[in-house]
Amino acid sequence: MKIPSLLGRAAGLFAIRIGGALLLILQVATVAYLFGLEVVGINGIFWSAIVIFRVAGPLGLEVLGLKDSTDPNSDLSGSFIASVALRDTRALTAIWGSVASVAVLIWGVATVAWGASGVLLPVLAIACAASALQRLWFVSLVARGRSLFGQICESLALPAAGIVAAVLSPRDSTDGFLLGQGLAVLSITALFGVSALRPVMKGRVAVPKIRWKSAFVIAIGSSLTALAVRSPIFFVGAASARMAGEYDIAQRFQAAGSVSVSAVSTAVMPKLSSNLQAHRRKETLSLLISSAVASAFIPGVLAILLVLAGPAWVGTVLGPEYSALWLPSLLLTVASFVNALTSSVGSALSLSGRERFFAWISATQLIAILGGVLYAGQVTAFKMAGIVVAAECLRSLLLVAVYCASRPKGRHRAG
Numbered sequence: 001m002k003i004p005s006l007l008g009r010a011a012g013l014f015a016i017r018i019g020g021a022l023l024l025i026l027q028v029a030t031v032a033y034l035f036g037l038e039v040v041g042i043n044g045i046f047w048s049a050i051v052i053f054r055v056a057g058p059l060g061l062e063v064l065g066l067k068d069s070t071d072p073n074s075d076l077s078g079s080f081i082a083s084v085a086l087r088d089t090r091a092l093t094a095i096w097g098s099v100a101s102v103a104v105l106i107w108g109v110a111t112v113a114w115g116a117s118g119v120l121l122p123v124l125a126i127a128c129a130a131s132a133l134q135r136l137w138f139v140s141l142v143a144r145g146r147s148l149f150g151q152i153c154e155s156l157a158l159p160a161a162g163i164v165a166a167v168l169s170p171r172d173s174t175d176g177f178l179l180g181q182g183l184a185v186l187s188i189t190a191l192f193g194v195s196a197l198r199p200v201m202k203g204r205v206a207v208p209k210i211r212w213k214s215a216f217v218i219a220i221g222s223s224l225t226a227l228a229v230r231s232p233i234f235f236v237g238a239a240s241a242r243m244a245g246e247y248d249i250a251q252r253f254q255a256a257g258s259v260s261v262s263a264v265s266t267a268v269m270p271k272l273s274s275n276l277q278a279h280r281r282k283e284t285l286s287l288l289i290s291s292a293v294a295s296a297f298i299p300g301v302l303a304i305l306l307v308l309a310g311p312a313w314v315g316t317v318l319g320p321e322y323s324a325l326w327l328p329s330l331l332l333t334v335a336s337f338v339n340a341l342t343s344s345v346g347s348a349l350s351l352s353g354r355e356r357f358f359a360w361i362s363a364t365q366l367i368a369i370l371g372g373v374l375y376a377g378q379v380t381a382f383k384m385a386g387i388v389v390a391a392e393c394l395r396s397l398l399l400v401a402v403y404c405a406s407r408p409k410g411r412h413r414a415g
Contacts, residue, residue, distance in 0.1 A: 016148070018298075020155030021256035027163050028252055032245070034171060041241035042174065044248030046181060047162075048230040049124055050131045055226035057096060057132025060218030061088040061210065062139040063350050068208055069143035070273040078144055082199035083207045085140035089197065091210060092136060096129035119175045123182040130189040137196035142269060149195060158188045217355045224362030225346070228369055228391060232384045235373050247381040250328040253306070257299030257336030261343050264295045268344065276352045288344050295340035303333045324382075331385035335392040342396040345403050357402045365395040 032040045065088050069081045103125035134154070141150040165180030233251065237244030268291050275284045306313075311326035349358040372387030373379055379387075 016151045016155050020159060023156060023159035024255055025252050027159050028249060030163050030166050034166060035177065037245040038241040039174060039177065040248055041237055041244030044233050044244055045237050046124060046178065048233050050127055050185060052226040052230045053128035054131040054135045056219060056223035057128060058092065058136045060215035060222065061091065062136045063218050064211060064215050066139050066143055066269060066273055067351060070270050078199040080205050081140060081143050082197055083205050085137060085196050086200050087207050088136055089133065092132055096132055100125040100129045119178055123178050127182045127185040130185050134189050134192050137192040140196045153188055153191055161187055217359055218350050221350065221355055221359035221362045224359065224366050228362065228365040232388055235379050236381060236384050246325060247384060250325050250332055250381055250385060253329040254332035254336045257302045257333045261295045261340045264291050265343060269347065272347060273351050276348065288348060291344040292341045295343055296337055299333055299337035299340050303330065303337055306330045306333060328381040328385040331389050335389045338392045338396050342399045345399045349403060354406055357406060361395055361398045361402065364398060365391045368394050
């Protein structure tokens with residue numbers, strides 16, 4: 001796939017993701033204005049946990065579901081793809097529904113027996129379970145060619161719902177704020193579910209059984225990757241919620257830089273999966289190179305703009321007290337640029353039967369971050385950003401090296 005063609009297919013997704021990145025920045029600005037920096041930190045931790053579960057919570061079923069839905073030997077109708085989604089939905093609902101129920105029960109007992117206060121545990125448990133289903137249904141929509149609708153829900157509707165919930169929440173109640181954010185997640189989850197499962201109403205069709213062994217290996221790699229990307233705010237927040245708020249603001253620039261990664265990934269995943277299953281090696285390599293160039297465009301431009309603007313620009317936009325966040329913001333943008341170059345390589349490993357390699361690489365990245373945190377001592381936003389960049393470079397080098405050195409399972413013919 002040529003780069004211009006890939007950019008053309010991803011253009012609408014780019015626009016949506018850019019709008020979503022602006023909404024994320026507006027969301028954190030709204031929370032800072034209405035509730036203060038400490039609640040920004042709590043909000044950042046809350047949403048980071050949800051993002052981790054969005055990636056790890058599907059337990060690898062979204063990847064296997066995509067493979068089943070793009071298998072050239074299968075019925076690729078909308079009913080078949082939706083039936084695959086329903087199969088996986090039942091499994092995830094049984095697992096995470098039980099976990100969320102236990103969390104709510106523990107909270108209820110603690111509230112009655114010991115007078116515990118706060119709704120973070122039950123709200124977060126339910127919202128995380130819903131986030132896992134969101135990701136599963138989103139990938140199902142991508143398989144059906146409805147990626148644009150899925151991106152609108154995930155990138156625009158979700159942060160917009162969070163902003164509306166923040167505006168409507170009582171200013172003197174953190175619990176009320178968290179309840180509002182939880183309801184925002186549930187409302188968008190319901191929208192995803194109706195769209196992804198609607199074709200099942202026309203009749204279910206037979207689908208393959210879940211391959212749990214492969215799913216769990218994929219889930220381990222996805223979980224470790226999500227923790228490596230989102231867990232840094234937990235380490236920074238261990239010092240104070242205010243420091244977590246500072247890191248979350250810098251992290252928004254990283255999120256803005258990653259919009260092209262998600263847009264391009266959404267555009268190429270079905271084609272990448274079909275190429276790998278058909279063993280078209282030359283087409284796969286061409287697609288990976290095109291994806292790297294297209295994905296790196298936005299974070300590269302954003303990094304250059306941050307360098308040209310300098311610290312004064314951040315102080316002008318967010319206030320003079322935030323000028324020191326320029327360097328962490330730049331470092332995290334560089335991390336998103338490095339990630340963009342090799343993001344599709346990780347997907348190729350998972351989709352081609354080499355998910356164990358991906359899991360080990362993700363574990364290495366997380367260990368590097370933990371080692372950096374232990375070495376750094378008191379972690380600030382700047383130190384954490386530097387650790388994240390170093391770990392991301394290590395991950396990207398390992399991904400490329402392993403992909404080039406290993407062979408996919410099965411016999412491959414030349415493309």
